[in-house]
Amino acid sequence: MKIDLHMHSSCSDGELTPEALVARAKEAGLDVIALTDHDTVEGLARARLAAESEGLTLINGIEFSSRWGKIGVHVVGLGLDATSEALQEAVAAQQAARVERNLTIASRLEKLGAHNIYQRAVDLAGGTQIGRPHFAQLLVxxxxxxxxASAFKKYLGAGKVGDIRQQWPPLIEIIGVIRAAGGVAVLAHPAKYRLTRTKLRALINDFTEAGGGALEVISGYQPSGLARDLAAMANEAGLASSxxxxxxxxxxxxxxxxxxEAMPTNARPVWSLWPELAALGGHK
Structure with a gap:
């Protein structure tokens, strides 16, 4: 069984529609997938229909933006009820914050010579979530x-005029929302925050104490040995591995x-939390 529990569609900042994403997952030989769009569950119903027609198992997912102290961190929610009132309220709040952020980015870019860039970004997104990639295309x-690439390097990357620091909800709040929706909170791509080992352990400890359930030990292609190291840290904290x-x-x-890469042998896979998947085994 091949499993991929972190991917994005055009309903957030991905390029493929939910249907095309599922078709590509099928071509890749995947058996179980989770659509984890940023701060939205809009694509789940479409992805589920496509997954059923392709014979794939779809796990409901989302990727929430949050903050830990002054650091922005992402939390993936897996196996949640997409109709949960708590989840819907959190999604609405996150979307409102994204709109405010994008309006600020657009205002700054227009002062540099961009023309009506917010409305054009909305049109370019075709009714889905807009983000910096849309602004980048319009700057071109x-x-x-x-x-x-030049747009990000000059205007939209870290520390540039279009890099707006968003005051996302605290980590503990986002974990609470995911748990209220019956899901498992997963700390996404922990190695990408570039924290010292001491700070990473502190983040993992706070995440666990707040009710987090798993650590994403594999996030795409990564250095050899990193997954095993992260799985060991997950085990120490009593977390599953995703x-x-x-x-x-x-x-x-x-x-x-x-x-x-395959899930390291020292990991306790997050899918072991779902009996119907644990029975199937799986290496990814």
């Missing part, structure tokens, strides 16, 4: 930069669907 159209590609678009060789 306006001739302010030559490429999307894995995923964090897929956003075709061509991302480091984040392709299902293309990551």
């Amino acid at each position: 159209e306006d001739g302010l930069v030559k490429s999307v 894995c995923g590609s964090d897929f956003h678009r075709p061509g991302g060789v480091w984040q392709e669907l299902g293309r990551f």
Whole structure:
């Protein structure tokens, strides 16, 4: 059984529609997937219908933005009830915060010469969630930069004019929402926060004490030995281990669907929490 529990569709900042994403997952040989769009569950119903037609098992998911102290961290929710009132309220609040953030980014970019960029980003997104990649494409159209990569390097990357620090809800609050919706909270891609080992342990401890259930020990392609090390840290904290590609678009060789190492032997897989999946076994 091949499992990928972290991926994104065009309902957030992914490139493929939920249906196309599921079809690609099937081509990749996956058996169990979780759609984990940023701060939205809009694509789950469509993904579920597609998964049923392809013979795949879909686990409801979401990826929430949150903060731990002054650090932004992401928490994946797995196996949750998408109709939960607590979840719906949290999603609405997150979406409102995203709109405010995007309006601020647009205002700053227009002062630099971009034209009506917020409304154009909305149109470009086609009714789905807009984000910095949309703004980047429009900056290219306006001739302010030559490429999307240049747009991030000059205007949208860390520390640039379009890098707006969002005051996301505290980590403990987001974990509470996921648990209220019957889901398992997973600390996403912990190695990507570039914390010292001491700070990472502190984050994991706080995450566990707040009710977190798993650590994402595999996030796409990563250095040899990292997964085993993270699994050991998860075990020490009493957490299960999760894995995923964090897929956003075709061509991302480091984040392709299902293309990551096997779950380390010292890990307690998060799918062991769901009896119907634990019975199937699985290596990814």
